[in-house]
Amino acid sequence: MIWPIDLAILTLVVVAAISALMVKDLLGASVLFGSYSFMMCLLWSIMGAVDVAFTEASVGAGVSTVLFVAAVFRTTRRTRD
Amino acid sequence: MTDLISMVVAKYNYWIYITLMMIGLYAIIAKNNLVKKIVGMNIFQTAIILFYVSISVKKGATIPILEHGHGPDAHHVVHAVDYINPLPHVLMLTAIVVGVATLGVALALAIRVYNNYNTLEEDKILAQIREK
Amino acid sequence: MKIIGLIITVTTGALLFYAAGDFPAWSDPASPASTYLSPHFIEKTMEETSVPNIVTAVLADYRGFDTMFETAVIFSAGVVCFFLLRISRREDEEPETRYYRHVLTGVTIQLKEGHEIPPSADFERIDSMWTPPDLIIKTGCRLLIPFVQLFALYVIAHGHHSPGGGFQGGVILGASVILFAISHDLRTAVRRMSEKLIGILCAAGVLIYAGTGALCLLLKLNFLDYSALAGVLHVDPITARSHGILIVEIGVGIAVLATMIWIYNNISSAGRYRQGL
């Protein structure tokens, strides 16, 4: 395991999480959440949890994001916070 | 000081998971938009998964798939220290699934709420309820 | 609310930080988690279940009961989404408006419920907003989907030896159908895979899992003890476990596949199934 990459991704994860919550557009939030999941998945594969990473890649970054986007399309993109 | 630094470095995964969890928890409690809360909820869940995965990491070990599974030397001796602890991975597979299931239900509910009130902002919905 | 949230968050965080001080160091091979149960799994999996991917073995056999409920969770999420969102045509208050487009001329017509489609093969049904068919996307997806599905099947089948298994494969299979629904439209996807089929597949997947367990019960062993299948499959008990794992993985795959599509269908159309994204 290469710790600088590890650390860099960890920082990015936090940044992605915060920005997903800060951005004032729900579609943007969904996409940022997708990137958050994807980076999480990278992190786990670095840690050797390949099965978990695989699942997160397909579920978290894949289906979850699609569901978010679908729900946002069925409701509204706008938000005040 | 060096102690502190070494402690921070030695467990930085745990610190990050706590930070993420707090971000998620704060979002669930304090955010006003229902979908944002759902995002927060997912971050919260993922943070816990990160925690579990961090438990499983073992220095100098590899992924928990046995080499030479089949074939001529299928029955060579396996040493536990060579492989990462698989149990937390199993648990977290389940947790991820639970997470996506919760997400689906939550989004379905959010759509129902939106159909009723035409907004996803909690304060506006409460204002509408109070008016009635 | 924000201040309360902050207080709660900080308190919880402080507690967790405080507790983390007593954790074994990160990635310490001597930590209890790595020395108590996991060595048994790592060292014995091969002889007890003959599955090299320890995660798969633990997931579907040692802790197979968890996984059965994991599948049940996904299934119930599907049912809940359907239960909450699906509006059958009979219950729907607003009359359905359909849109048709004359392919040759590009004329779009709007039909209120009760009106008939013009008797011509040149009309195609479209969503309320007509987006010009994108040849690249449609063709690209059409080419991609079979490979995605093939990969998904590989993931399910090869779960014993490599990362993956029923769940991941099922999600990818589901994703391929969702991709189809996005690249074409929801109606086409539903026509290919009807709601009834999805609903039944969903239950059938979990049924395969729980049924395998129940079969073991009928064969006079404990629930989910796959070695009971040895007699049925004509193999030794350890291989029977391996086969049992494969069977339940297939069940999981089917259930997850169907549920993902089901949830997507309901959420993307808000339960009306008229048009998706």
Next chain:
Amino acid sequence: MSEQYPALLVVVPLLSALVVSVAGWVNKRLCFPIAVAALGVTAWSCVGLLLRVLDEGVIVYKLGGWTPPMGIAYYIDYLNSLVLPVVSIVALLNLIANKKGIEQQFPDKTGPFYTLYLLMVTGLLGIVVTGDAFNLYVLLEIAALTGYGLLAMGEERAPLATLNYLYMGTIGACFYLLGVGYLYIVTGSLNMVDIAGLLPPLYQSKAVLAAFIICMVGVWLKMAFFPLHAWLPNAYTYANSAASSLIAPLVTKVMVYVMIRLILTVFTPEFVFTTLAVSDAVVWLAVIAIVMGAVLALAERNLKKMLTYIVVAEVGYMVGGAWLGNRDGMTGAILHIVNDALMTLCVFMVVGNIVYKVKGYAFEDLQGLFRKMPFTMAALVIGAMSIIGVPPTCGFFSKWYLIVGAISAGHYGFMAALIFSSIVSVVLFFRVFEICYYEPFADHHGHDNHSGGMDEAPVSMVVPLLIVAVILIVVGLYTGDIVNHVIQFAIPEAMV
């Protein structure tokens, strides 16, 4: 067959849920009989299991044939063998009683409804029966997810209330999961009995302390213990009656069971009551919960919502009793799980009948109900007596143990809170009875006015309700046996 009861009681509802789900697509009329048959078998195996435990003591069932710390095992001891029949019987009676209501409300979706109902029962039974800390989490989520689905189908406000429940429920479950993770990181095990064996040397560890606190907070969130109760009243009030009369009696009670299981089996009473020494604070919290629940219930002008606040107060009873740290208090808490499940079922079923006939449950809708629905109201009276704590209904006896526990712990605040809430319950229920009893004061001296006759709910709704009402009294009369033969052995000897 009888050695497979532990598996049956979870597998039967699960399999039947799947079958019902398929049947829902094929022929809707098949759903109900299948569901009832399945719950019948479940209830039968639960009772059989109780009898077996009485005979043989603790039963261990290895799922997948793996020995416990490796695989998942069920431990059926005196504690959960008592709770299991309650859960299954409550579910069965409620299902039968609500058939008409379900068909009236969801003509097109009976299939999914029964599926979710059965899955929920599976989850709840699983929670009670499992001996694995992580397995409990998964089952918790099954029960929770299906619960969200069932609760959200109701009035206009139901989805929002349920969404709030979902947020809180998820936090609660995740906290529990995190607590289990903390235990896992220090012990390396997930099996409850195993953890209990590994913990004693670690009692001073900060991680164990944090694990305990996090688990407790998670469980309290799920059971709506006072400061964390905010989600409960709305979620239960606006739901459809079939769902609320399943969920209100069972979910909070099962969570109390989980709490007691954590205290007694996982962390052991020595750790919780001796090493931690925070029990006084928790009991005071319970006192506040009881008082606030009672007071908030007083503020409601709406029967169903009033009952939900009573549920909040009752949670305070059980948490307080369990945390008194003595045998009587714990006995009271365990007994109250049984009694409260039954009496909450009784009153919520009454609400179901009222909603079915009157289409409302605000106080204004209740006028003249004693004349219109005498049997339903009779059941309400018995349920109310039990909640107030009038002998020989069962509610009295659990209150008895709770108060005796409070006295022997010297915690008079808790005793005062119990008495206070009893008196408030009298006020609450007699306020309702007054409204149902007095007609609108049209003619002054009420001689011979027969404005409209009886308009009772259908037999299929009234009979199960009356059965529940009778059970309330029967359980009350058999309290001695329950305590002597079951609960006594559920509490470790070490607790005095």
Next chain:
Amino acid sequence: MNMETIISIKPLLAILVSLLVVPILVLSGKRPNVREACTFLAAGVKFLIVLSMVPVILNGTQIVYTIAEVIPGVALKLRVDAFGMLFALVSSSLWIVTSAYSIGYMRGLKEHSQTRYFCFFALALSATIGVAFSANLLTLYLFYEMLSFATYPLVTHHQDHEARSSGRKYLLYIVGTSIGFVLPAMLISYSLAGTLDFSSQGFLAGTASKPLIGLLCFMFLFGFAKAAIMPFHSWLPAAMVAPTPVSALLHAVAVVKVGVFCVARVLTGVFGTNLLFSLNLNVPIIYIASFTIMAGSLIALSQDNLKRLLAFSTIAQLSYIVLGVGLLSPKGMTGGMLHIAMHAFGKITLFFCAGAIFVATGKKNISDMIGIGRRMPVTMAAFFIGSLSIIGMPPCGGFISKWYLVLGSLQAHQMTILFVLLTSSLLNAAYFMPFVYKAFFCRPEDAMFENKVQEAPAFCVVPLVITATISVILLFYPQPFLRLARMMVQSITGV
């Protein structure tokens, strides 16, 4: 003292008779004759069952029956002893009379919901007998609460505004005190002693400090608010909105007597005379009782509503019983227990008369009844006898109990109490006699009565004649009650 005991299901049967008749009453709601026949039958059977136990009890044997062991060490248990027998005899015999009277009254006024009325009446009677036969505090509490709730629909029978507010007051006092005081006191006693079974010497002796025992004693004393000891008395006048038979049987006999019975039982069976005496607890008790006697009598003087007057008179008379027990002298206790019976017969006569007047004339106030003795001579004659009994003058049974009370106060060397007893008798006379005088000897003002005022229907008059007669007979033949009371006192004090 070891008494011979036999196990018999009879006490349970006596309770169940009126419980089991309820479904029959509900089913026969459409046919009043069947319904009332059933009521009579049940009342008769109940009385016979109770009566059949009398010889056994008089032999010095106790009858015991355990229903269920609900809590380790505490069972739902029935035990018939002399004191319980005395009370059961009074209430079961009066149920027969009251049933007859109820029929006349309810039909005479064409009241609504008569089926409900008879059902809850039967329930209330079950509870009363249950209280009488309780072997321990838990059983006592069970039936006490059952009585509270069963009488609520009776008190609020009219279902109007007045009934509603009185019903609230009734419940607030009765249930509030029983849950607020009796329940904790009972549980504290259980924690202290580990048992709740009444014993002749009490079970609390030596288990707790003096202040705690004193506290418990007053929690019990005021907790049984049915005894209407001041300041927890004001539910009783309020409850007079009930139909008169209810007031008559329940609020003159069953309910209030249950209250004092419970107080007496608890004082003797839980605390025991020795404990009370050694802690001097009897002194505050008798002073509280004396205060209630005087205050109740004085308030009664100023009442114009006949039923309210009777209610305050009841409040005063109840405290005689508490006073008698509180004196702790054998004679005083005998007097107190006898007074349960004597007052019951006297007071029920008075209530019956008030009801009969109401049925016949529709009047409730004394000032409207001047000269009524001429129209309703039988009723008013019975009223006269009843009031004599309450005052405690021969030729009525009330004389005996008051005589014993006076002797008891002498025996206990309580001269103040003697003074109280005598004064209050004078007061009793002062509020009853003017009415009797006006009723017989004053000319009614013109148009006060419609011309056709006659005696009330026979169903109303016969019962009150019977009870009045019994009141008189009891002076000359008090043996059954007197023997029972003496036996009880003997078992408690050994004298």
